[in-house]
Amino acid sequence: MAKHTISMTINGQPVTAEVDSRLLLVHFIRENLSLTGTHIGCDTSNCGACTILLDGKSIKSCTYLAVRADGAEITTIEGVAAEGTNHPLQQGFHDQHGLHCGFCTPGMIMRSIDLLNNNPNPTEEEIRWGISGNLCRCTGYNNIVKAIQQAAEEMQKKETTV
Amino acid sequence: MFKCKTSPEVGGMGHSVKRKEDARFLHGKGKYTDDVKLPGMLHMVMVRSPYAYARIKNINKEKALAIDGVLAVITGEDLAQYNLHWMPTLLSDTQMVLPTDTVMHQSQEVCAVIATDRYIAADGAEAVEVDYEPMDAIVDPYKALDKDAPLLRPDKEGQKDNHIYHWERGDKAKTEEVIAKADVVVKERIHLPRIHVASIETCGVVASYDKDTEKMLIYLTSQAPHAIRTVLALVAGHVGLSEEKIRIISPDIGGGFGGKVPVYPGYVVAIAATFLIGKPVKWIEDRSENLVNGFARDYHMDCELAATKDGKIQAFKVSTLADHGYTDSSANPSKYPTGMFSICTGSYDYQHAFAELDAVYTNKAPGGVAYRCSFRVTEAVHAIERMVDKLAAEIGKDPAQLRLENFIKKDQFPYSSPLGWSYDSGDYEATLKKAMDMLGYEKYKKEQAEKRAQGKLMGIGISTFTEVVGAGPSKDFDILGIAMFDSAEIRVHPTGKALARFGTKSQGQGHETTYAQILAEELGIPYSDIEIEEGDTDTAPYGLGTYASRSTPTAGAAAAIAARKLRDKGKKIAAYLLEVSEEDIDWEVGKYFVKGAPEKSKTIQEVVFAAYTNIPPGMEPGFEATHYYDPPNLTFPNGAYICVVEIDEETGAIDVKRFVAIDDCGNIINPMIVEGQVHGGLTQGIAPAMYEGIQYDDEGNVLNGTFMDYLVPTAVESPHWETGHTITPSPHHPLGAKGVAESPTVGAPPAIANAIIDALSPLGIKHLDIPITPSKVWDAIQAHKK
Numbered sequence: 018m019a020k021h022t023i024s025m026t027i028n029g030q031p032v033t034a035e036v037d038s039r040l041l042l043v044h045f046i047r048e049n050l051s052l053t054g055t056h057i058g059c060d061t062s063n064c065g066a067c068t069i070l071l072d073g074k075s076i077k078s079c080t081y082l083a084v085r086a087d088g089a090e091i092t093t094i095e096g097v098a099a100e101g102t103n104h105p106l107q108q109g110f111h112d113q114h115g116l117h118c119g120f121c122t123p124g125m126i127m128r129s130i131d132l133l134n135n136n137p138n139p140t141e142e143e144i145r146w147g148i149s150g151n152l153c154r155c156t157g158y159n160n161i162v163k164a165i166q167q168a169a170e171e172m173q174k175k176e177t178t179v
Numbered sequence: 180m181f182k183c184k185t186s187p188e189v190g191g192m193g194h195s196v197k198r199k200e201d202a203r204f205l206h207g208k209g210k211y212t213d214d215v216k217l218p219g220m221l222h223m224v225m226v227r228s229p230y231a232y233a234r235i236k237n238i239n240k241e242k243a244l245a246i247d248g249v250l251a252v253i254t255g256e257d258l259a260q261y262n263l264h265w266m267p268t269l270l271s272d273t274q275m276v277l278p279t280d281t282v283m284h285q286s287q288e289v290c291a292v293i294a295t296d297r298y299i300a301a302d303g304a305e306a307v308e309v310d311y312e313p314m315d316a317i318v319d320p321y322k323a324l325d326k327d328a329p330l331l332r333p334d335k336e337g338q339k340d341n342h343i344y345h346w347e348r349g350d351k352a353k354t355e356e357v358i359a360k361a362d363v364v365v366k367e368r369i370h371l372p373r374i375h376v377a378s379i380e381t382c383g384v385v386a387s388y389d390k391d392t393e394k395m396l397i398y399l400t401s402q403a404p405h406a407i408r409t410v411l412a413l414v415a416g417h418v419g420l421s422e423e424k425i426r427i428i429s430p431d432i433g434g435g436f437g438g439k440v441p442v443y444p445g446y447v448v449a450i451a452a453t454f455l456i457g458k459p460v461k462w463i464e465d466r467s468e469n470l471v472n473g474f475a476r477d478y479h480m481d482c483e484l485a486a487t488k489d490g491k492i493q494a495f496k497v498s499t500l501a502d503h504g505y506t507d508s509s510a511n512p513s514k515y516p517t518g519m520f521s522i523c524t525g526s527y528d529y530q531h532a533f534a535e536l537d538a539v540y541t542n543k544a545p546g547g548v549a550y551r552c553s554f555r556v557t558e559a560v561h562a563i564e565r566m567v568d569k570l571a572a573e574i575g576k577d578p579a580q581l582r583l584e585n586f587i588k589k590d591q592f593p594y595s596s597p598l599g600w601s602y603d604s605g606d607y608e609a610t611l612k613k614a615m616d617m618l619g620y621e622k623y624k625k626e627q628a629e630k631r632a633q634g635k636l637m638g639i640g641i642s643t644f645t646e647v648v649g650a651g652p653s654k655d656f657d658i659l660g661i662a663m664f665d666s667a668e669i670r671v672h673p674t675g676k677a678l679a680r681f682g683t684k685s686q687g688q689g690h691e692t693t694y695a696q697i698l699a700e701e702l703g704i705p706y707s708d709i710e711i712e713e714g715d716t717d718t719a720p721y722g723l724g725t726y727a728s729r730s731t732p733t734a735g736a737a738a739a740i741a742a743r744k745l746r747d748k749g750k751k752i753a754a755y756l757l758e759v760s761e762e763d764i765d766w767e768v769g770k771y772f773v774k775g776a777p778e779k780s781k782t783i784q785e786v787v788f789a790a791y792t793n794i795p796p797g798m799e800p801g802f803e804a805t806h807y808y809d810p811p812n813l814t815f816p817n818g819a820y821i822c823v824v825e826i827d828e829e830t831g832a833i834d835v836k837r838f839v840a841i842d843d844c845g846n847i848i849n850p851m852i853v854e855g856q857v858h859g860g861l862t863q864g865i866a867p868a869m870y871e872g873i874q875y876d877d878e879g880n881v882l883n884g885t886f887m888d889y890l891v892p893t894a895v896e897s898p899h900w901e902t903g904h905t906i907t908p909s910p911h912h913p914l915g916a917k918g919v920a921e922s923p924t925v926g927a928p929p930a931i932a933n934a935i936i937d938a939l940s941p942l943g944i945k946h947l948d949i950p951i952t953p954s955k956v957w958d959a960i961q962a963h964k965k
Contacts, residue, residue: 039298053214054207056433058379059466063886066379094207107205111197114855118687119204120211120380120433145894152886154379154434155687157858158894 023087027052028096036083043067045083046093054094054123058152065151068124069093075131077150094123097130105171106130106164115164117155125151129165137173139165181846181906184700185768190707191700192914195851199707200691209431215385215398217459221250223449224300225468226289226307228282231316231542231879232331235280238290239308248299251456252307253448254290255279261418263451267410268508269441269658270516272343273335274545276447282311283331283505284544285879286471291448293460316542316879317341320479320502323539331505331540341540343507348521348598349533357494357531361485365569370948371476371558372872373502373543375469376550377891378686380433383463384446386453395420397427397450402435402684403724404428406658407442408716411450413659418454429714435686436863437549437726438473440510471884474543474873475550477502478536478558484566490576492585494531495524497562501538501547509547510726511554512656512663518554519647519813521598525563526607526645526817527585532597542879551863551924554727560644564929565946568640572940577624578933579615582643583608593910600647602815603917604907605843611643614819614841617903623823623837631941636826638938641819642930648918649732649814658723664809665733666720667741669698671802673791675784676708682722683734684714688920689852690730694738696848697914701742703769703783720805728816728918731848732909737808739913744804749786755795756781814909814917818842820930826938831957833869833935835898840926843905845917854902856920862897864927870896872950939963 024033027050034049046052046069057079058066067079070092098104106126109115116122125148132139132147139147144165145158153161185191203209240252255277258264265273277288292303317323317331323341332338358364385398401407404427412422432439449462464472479500485493501517503509511518517536524532550557567585571578586607587594594602615621623639630637653662666682679698683690690713695706713719722734746766753771754761757779765774772780781789790802823837840857847853870890874882883889890896908915928949935951936944942963947955 037298044297047214048216051216052207053211054209056211056380057213057463058381058433059886061466061885061887064379064466064891098206103205110205111201114198114851116201116204116687117689117855117859118378118380118432118434119201119209120378122204123207126205141899145897149893149895152379152891152893154377154436154863154891155859156855157860157862157900158897159858159900160855162894162899 021084023084025086025088026090028092038084040083041079042081042083042086043078046078052093052095056120056123058120063152065128066121066124068127068151070127070130075128094126097126105168109164109168113160113163113167115156115161121151121153125153125161129168133169133172138169185703189699189703189705189769190696191768192696192846192848193850194696195849196692196696196706198689198692199695200689211380211431211433212383212385212398212400213463215430217385217387220385220459220461221293221295221456222297222300223452223460223462224292224297224304225445226292226304226309227286227468228289229285230282230311230313231285233282233311233313235278235282235289235309236312237310242308243292243303243306246299246303246306248295249292249303250295251293251452252290252303253277253293253452258451263415263418263447266414266442266447268506270507270509270511270513272507274506274508276444284542285881286468288444291452293452293456318541318875318877318879320500320539320541323541331542343503343538343540344516345535345537346517347535350531351533354494354496354531354533358483358485358496361493362488363570363574364483364485365566365573366483367566367569367946369480369482369562369565371478371561373474373477374550374867374871375474375873375889376436376438377470377889378434378436378438381464381466381469382439382443384449385459385461386450387459388453388457390457393424395425395450397425398430399427399446400432400439401427401429402432402439402686402726404684404714404716405682405721406661406723409661410442410659427716429684432684432686435726436551437510437553439686440553440724440726441473441508441548443472467885470889471881472544473548474546475548475553476558480558480562482562482566484570486570488574490570490574490581490584492527492529494529495563496533497523499536501536502541502543503538503547504543504545505540506545507538507547508545510549512650512658513660514655520555520559522556522600522645522647523559523563524596524598525560526587526643528587528591530597534598543875549726551860552921556646556921557925557928560925561929564642564644565932568933569945572945578641579611579620582611582641601812602645603812603909603911605645605815605817606905606907607643607817610817610841610843610905611819613903613905614821614839617841617901618821618837618839620821636828636938638824638934638936640822640930640932640934640937642926642933643819644817644926646816646922646925647813648728648816648921649810650727650729651813652811653809661723663723664807665722665729665737666805666807667734667737668720668805669741669745669803671745671787673788675704675787677704678710678712679738680712680719681734682720683725683730685725688725688730688856689849693848693852694735697735697738698742701739702745728921731916732814732912732918733808733810735916736810736913737806740808741804741806744806745802748802749783751798752786752789752795753781756786756789811911814845814912816842816844816917816919816922818922818926820926822930822934824934824938826935826956828960831953831960833953833956837901838898839901840923841903841905842919842922843907844919844922845909845912846906846915847904848916853919857902857923858900860920860923861900861927862892863924865897865931866892868928868931868949868951870950
């Protein structure tokens with residue numbers, strides 16, 4: 018198996034590693050970097066539990082080779098807010114009871130960050146379509162929608178005050 | 180409505196306090212089984228059968244073992260040396276851990292590859308060469324009973340055909356007599372297909388055996404760690420695994436819904452592997468492995484409902500064929516092989532019923548586990564609720580009116596059902612009327628009439644269900660002989676903060692919050708000062724785990740009673756501190772005071788401190804209590820759900836316009852969490868009603884074994900749920916609570932099916948089995964147009 022040296026920034030920290038060609042980015046993040054907030058829920062890139070931000074865009078890291086992320090800037094759930102603080106989406110999920118078992122939650126939040134970056138004031142329908150690549154088996158989605166709506170409002174307030 | 184006794188700061192029952200467990204999940208710090216990494220840990224990958232039924236002629240390990248990093252290939256023959264190649268199921272059938280000669284369903288485990296890395300283990304699995312001799316599989320359960328059908332389980336002594344058991348309840352002769360004489364009888368064969376819970380976290384294990392201490396540490400995706408520990412000790416006792424040496428930790432669980440109750444072969448192989456190799460072994464299922472192993476439902480029900488010509492229900496008969504796959508691994512109490520299926524008489528008052536069931540073996544995965552309800556209540560409710568609607572259509576009566584006329588009345592509780600249950604409480608009429616008001620039922624009936632006049636397809640469907648949860652009274656309910664009580668252990672520390680541990684295990688239900696709220700209610704200690712722990716068999720008191728909506732009815736009750744024991748002790752301490760007799764002490768939330776002199780009082784925290792620092796003479800120090808709660812009866816949550824759909828006749832597309840769910844789960848601990856449970860359960864109700872169903876071809880191949888084609892609803896398919904409550908407290912539960920998490924999964928599918936069939940009724944369509952997909956609707960429309 019060919020080895021490759023890759024470098025990237027993960028949650029603001031530079032990382033360099035030697036990896037196999039076939040290593041998936043999600044395993045690189047979980048196993049090599051021990052950032053286990055990014056989860057694996059399927060093998061067909063349907064569930065979105067592995068969603069991260071790569072150069073600001075949400076991607077499913079289970080269908081992305083680690084070597085392909087060479088040079089990229091990556092954010093995982095562990096990096097969305099400073100220790101002890103909440104990103105508005107984390108706060109929204111907490112306030113609106115947008116999580117039960119928590120397994121899909123990191124992926125949902127990472128996807129929602131991208132969604133709100135591109136559409137700061139989405140309708141309910143836009144939110145539902147926007148997170149339709151992420152499966153949640155517990156919540157029935159009502160409260161996830163509410164969580165994203167709360168975060169959207171909060172983030173817009175911050176925009177206007179800045 | 181329920182009135183809160185505590186302040187929001189104390190956060191007792193009725194307060195929608197935010198969840199204490201959220202922070203770790205929100206920050207990616209949850210610890211699930213696949214997050215466990217132990218030094219020297221090895222990885223296991225299963226080789227699985229491509230055939231539904233085949234003899235294994237040979238397994239060649241050589242090429243796999245030649246791969247650098249592959250340490251072992253474990254086969255059934257290897258396990259047979261230790262007599263570990265078979266294991267008992269929860270219903271005392273037998274299941275292969277790994278086969279020695281025959282595979283019985285597609286994707287059955289054939290052998291296991293252990294390697295230093297999960298990629299290398301997968302390489303090893305690819306390299307194992309298995310020589311199969313395929314045989315004709317039995318896929319159709321009706322054909323399993325054919326005279327010339329091959330005997331699937333010759334390994335079972337005395338097994339002469341593929342029939343597993345017959346079960347029945349009720350008076351067959353009388354029921355048939357009433358049906359024969361009735362004005363109106365509606366009949367239908369209803370199939371509830373195989374579905375899979377598909378929790379987003381699959382199943383897995385990290386097993387680690389320490390040869391020096393002989394301790395077996397097992398991280399397991401288990402909803403019932405104590406029961407599994409006992410089962411392991413019973414099954415593997417002969418190789419030296421003794422119960423006190425087994426420690427099972429159920430860490431955070433990424434959704435359970437009953438799918439994480441059973442023992443799967445992969446668990447046992449990983450445990451055997453660490454025992455033999457002496458290094459930790461991790462096995463985590465892939466999704467495609469998960470979806471085709473274990474299942475729920477698969478009941479074929481022949482139903483007959485008899486009534487007078489004006490719609491008074493007189494009798495119900497249901498004869499069921501249950502497809503159990505190659506072994507009966509149903510997760511049901513041992514005296515109840517069909518779970519609580521006899522709740523099938525529903526929410527209606529009539530005298531005569533008969534239910535019978537025959538279970539058969541086929542070449543499919545074993546299961547009969549759960550999908551947010553394992554005890555067959557979903558099947559029962561679907562049968563009666565579809566039939567009640569069919570009756571309404573047959574006699575031309577409004578289905579809401581028909582239900583209102585047949586309901587068990589509020590003053591009839593406790594109600595003895597014809598098949599032997601004692602329903603504890605409910606107000607079915609008020610619940611349905613509340614749902615009708617919330618929806619605007621009459622308005623929609625009017626709109627429907629208008630739309631029908633224009634040739635448009637619009638349907639309104641109702642389900643008024645009665646659930647039965649909280650197993651159970653231990654005289655009736657056990658799993659493999661272990662009585663189904665549950666437990667709570669409370670330790671209040673000297674400074675008035677507490678740690679409480681339970682025999683249950685949350686998988687998202689929010690126990691760390693709701694149990695703390697129960698203790699806050701009973702003791703007046705703020706919920707935020709109470710830590711809740713579950714899932715570690717070394718530390719938690721013994722209990723049967725979390726499934727079947729049993730945590731609040733059993734462990735929740737145990738928490739209340741253990742807290743009341745502490746309150747009694749506290750009263751004695753308060754009397755001593757206040758220098759009065761115990762009879763002169765009264766309690767209000769959080770403090771003891773002298774009757775008639777409320778200014779003379781001691782807070783719970785002062786009393787607890789005294790229990791460690793200023794102990795009344797002769798009293799045992801400390802402030803701890805344990806209770807094992809054995810419920811006197813089950814609880815009977817119920818609800819009324821109404822669904823409105825529109826169907827596009829050209830495409831068969833179904834649009835759920837409204838869905839209103841009114842639940843009566845008794846007194847509510849945390850309304851926010853209950854509402855969340857209902858939302859989630861409703862989405863797991865629409866899923867089998869419209870999207871999910873494991874499909875097999877004639878050779879026993881699974882046709883939709885991945886998330887590409889097994890359609891778990893996304894936020895787009897999931898409607899905006901509208902929820903509400905009625906409250907009739909359970910008269911026998913110490914908190915008046917009933918349990919809720921399964922209700923919506925039980926109640927929603929018939930409401931949706933009834934709505935769709937109502938929409939299609941102008942075309943003459945009278946029944947469709949779930950999942951009712953657009954293509955099924957389109958086919959039905961085409962067939963009825965001709």
